[in-house]
Each structure stands twice: as structure tokens, then as C-alpha cells.
Amino acid sequence: MQDTFKALATVSLVTQARDCILRAITIGEFLPGQRLVEGEIAGRLGISRGPVREAARLLEQRGLLVSLPRRGFFVRAFEEKEIEDLYELRECIEVAAVRAAVSRASEAGLRSLGERHRKIISLTQRGREPELIEAIVAFHRSICVLSGNGRLIRLFDEIAIEVSQILSVLGVAVGDPGRPIEVQGSLLEALEARDSRRAAREMAHFIRHAKAEVMEHYRRRHPLEDGRPTQSPPPRPARGQVRNPANMKMGGQQ
8 A cells, every 4th residue: 555654855844744634634544533643644754743733724724624622633524414515516516617618628638538537447447446536536627627717626626625535435436337437438428529518417417426326325324213313322432533523613613
């Protein structure tokens, strides 16, 4: 397994530490509710705790970490409604992006998108799930780039980390045969044919299906009884974790 953390150069230590922590969250190495041990991370990166702490503050501002007084930083946990809202926003962003890309994408841009699709096929065949998630996200970001709309790109970047984290943590098998390869192939065909209606339909169908699959995985991990959360007491938290991380408030407040 490739080590997410490597010794860093002296330039932009905070930025590099932030990126390493961010990747660990994205691929599920740091799980929701898990406390970040600053000294351990600093040791793995070969730096002092200061840049790690500043990096954590930056990620807190982005909503990926939460802080608790005298306890430190924890990876944010998602609630069901937050995931539903996330995928609703994702559909709005990507449908708008693919509509714009139909008319604005250059032939070179479409060829590059085709190369990304071939990479997804290769990773699927090799069963490289973590890399496959990254490749699929990169494919969809490329469509946003082809839209020529900078704001759509920024909006996509804001949600892409959360989407990747959710897929990794819930163990959603994005490499199942037929999907998402077929959908991405259909999107490519629609873009090459400059068929805006078909492209938007394919994108909306893909994201709605992805949302349903994610919610199914989430509900398996959070069972309900008669439409209400089970009333059994929560398990004793592991050392370094909070008892109910989903209830943590932003900005270090309980």
C-alpha cells in the first residue's frame, strides 16, 4: 500500500501538510470521527507540529474537520440529509457543465476526455478501487473544465473531496462491471455528437443512480427502526474518537 505521508521539502509546509491530510481523508485512511494526532502526522511528514496544526485549521474552514476544545481536530462525519443535499448539488453542477461542454469543448479536449475514460477501463479491469475513484472524479472534473465555466469548476472542486470521502468510507464499489464505464462511454458519445439533451439526460441518470447506491450503503451502516434511529446505546468510542461525531458543531463548539 502506498504511503500517503512522505517527508516534505521546506517550501510551503502548511500547504503540503494540508494536501497530505486531505488525501488521507479522501481515500478513507482517516475515518469520520477520527481524531487527528498532530504529533504522529508531523513525525510521518518529518516536520514540526505547527504546520500540521495550521493545515488542520485550513481544512476546518473548508468543513472537512471540526475542532473540539482541549481535544483537537476530528474528521467530520456526514448525516443522511447532508449526503442527499450533496448529490442534489452535484447533479445541478454536472448537468449544467455537460450542457455547456457540448457546445464549447474542443476536439482536443474530447480526445483528452477519451483518454481519461480509457484509464477508468484499465483501472476497473485491474480492480484498483482507490485509484478508480480518483480517476472517475477526474473524468467528471474534466467535463467541468470543458464547459469553460470557471465557477462550475470551483463548485465541483468544493464537493469532489466530500464525494470521494463518502465513496471510500462507505465502501461503494464503483468498479462494478458495466458501471460507470458504460455511462462515461455514453457521455463521450453524446459530447462528440454535440447532443446536449442526451448528454444532460445521461449525466442526470448517472448521478441519481450513484446517489441511490450511496444512500443504500449509508443506511446499511445506520439502520432504522420504524423510520426512527435505533435507540440502543452507542458503542464505547475508540481511543481518540468522539462518542457521536455526527453531532459535533462547526468552529469548535459543542
